Amino acid sequence: MRRLSVFCLVVDAGGVTRAAEQLLVAQPSVSGQLRSLERSLGATLFVRSGSGLVLTEAGERVYQWAKEVLASSVQVQRDVDDLVAGTAGSLVAAASMAIGTYLLPPVMTALRAERTGADITVQISEPEIALRATQRGTVDLAVTSWIEGEMPDALVGEKLWEEPIVVCASPNGPPHSDSVTLAELAGLPLVGVPTGVSYHRMLVEQLRAHGVPELPAVIRLGHAEAIKEAVAANGWVSLSVGYTMHADLASGRLRAVRIRDAHLVEGIGLYHREAKYFSPLQSAAIEALRELGRSRCAVTPGP
Numbered sequence: 001m002r003r004l005s006v007f008c009l010v011v012d013a014g015g016v017t018r019a020a021e022q023l024l025v026a027q028p029s030v031s032g033q034l035r036s037l038e039r040s041l042g043a044t045l046f047v048r049s050g051s052g053l054v055l056t057e058a059g060e061r062v063y064q065w066a067k068e069v070l071a072s073s074v075q076v077q078r079d080v081d082d083l084v085a086g087t088a089g090s091l092v093a094a095a096s097m098a099i100g101t102y103l104l105p106p107v108m109t110a111l112r113a114e115r116t117g118a119d120i121t122v123q124i125s126e127p128e129i130a131l132r133a134t135q136r137g138t139v140d141l142a143v144t145s146w147i148e149g150e151m152p153d154a155l156v157g158e159k160l161w162e163e164p165i166v167v168c169a170s171p172n173g174p175p176h177s178d179s180v181t182l183a184e185l186a187g188l189p190l191v192g193v194p195t196g197v198s199y200h201r202m203l204v205e206q207l208r209a210h211g212v213p214e215l216p217a218v219i220r221l222g223h224a225e226a227i228k229e230a231v232a233a234n235g236w237v238s239l240s241v242g243y244t245m246h247a248d249l250a251s252g253r254l255r256a257v258r259i260r261d262a263h264l265v266e267g268i269g270l271y272h273r274e275a276k277y278f279s280p281l282q283s284a285a286i287e288a289l290r291e292l293g294r295s296r297c298a299v300t301p302g303p
Contacts, residue, residue: 001073003037004066006030007045011063015052068154071137071273089281090119094130096144096198098224099268102243104143107288111281118281127198131155134271140282143289145198146267158270160293163241165203165264167257168228173235179258182212191230191238192217202266203239210262215239228254241266243296268293 010019010030020027038045045059055063078090091111095104100122108120123133127144131152134142146159167180167188174188192215193200204214218236221227224244231238232253248254270289272278278286 001070003033003040004070006033007037008063008066008070010034010053011055011059067135068275071135071154072275074137075277089115089117089279090121091279091282091285092121092123092139093285094123094125094133094139094142094144096127096130097124098199098241098244099143099145100124101224102246103268103292107292108285111285111288115281115284120281120285131271134273137273140272140276140278141286142271144269144271145202146269148267152271154274155271156274156276160268160270160289161297162265162267163243163296165239165241165266166245167259168231168238168240168245169255169257170232170235171252171255173231174237175257177257179260181261182207182210182259185237185239185259186212186215189218189234189236190215191227191236192220193227194220194222197222199266203264206262206264212262239264268296 006019006023009022010016013019013022016027016030016034020030023030034045041058041062043058043062044056045062046053047056048054081090091108093104093108094100101124104122108122112118112120123130123139125133127142127147130139130142130144131147133139135152135154143160146162147157151157167175167185169175175184180188193203207214219230221230224240227238227240228245228248230236232248237257242256245254245256249256270286
């Protein structure tokens, strides 16, 4: 298992040197683990190409197999630990930032209240990181923005619902109406998100589908709370997902402005490994998320 773990790290890190740095060991130690693995398998896993290493055909096959073995071993160890400890089960979920901040806490806290011995953890990160953790088996499931197109390797995805994206505005700031067009939105002071995050890519793709180029931003902020604060304090606007604004709308701190000529949405997706075995606690969490999706669909219909 140690050799397989080192081998996968070398592949993922892009070389022996980076893998050794992450493991805090000398480079010859990592090289020795690779040679030992090759001897035990009777196959060459890497060939040198320029200054780097490239997987052979056998190496590619072993890499795919090793990831499955390592992920399964993590799950088995966690299941055994739960049995030995006699707990009510454990659940580790990964979520993108807004979903992990606004949607998952009520679901998970309600689940914990029902099962007093449960061990529940929610890890919050970028969607790509959450999905990689799910692939490795270090988390049981991920709830992130829905990814259109090809499913990530070894994962099963389920779109739970689509959440509308609206213009978030201050009570007395622009626009001075309850709806706008995309053309009108382009002339407003917009608080954007960093260009490298998945939410930005999702927005750009949907705007392009409506024939609109990327909207200019007066500032880019990386968390929904910071964005809402900038909107409220400066009379600016943002393109925000409805569930991030619930408390602010109720208090009158912010208002939601509808986009008349476009239906922008964030799909909410549930992801898990193909071969994942779910404990009763984990199955209950999935059903609670599906129920949340059904309730959100009932209150946030399409245009």
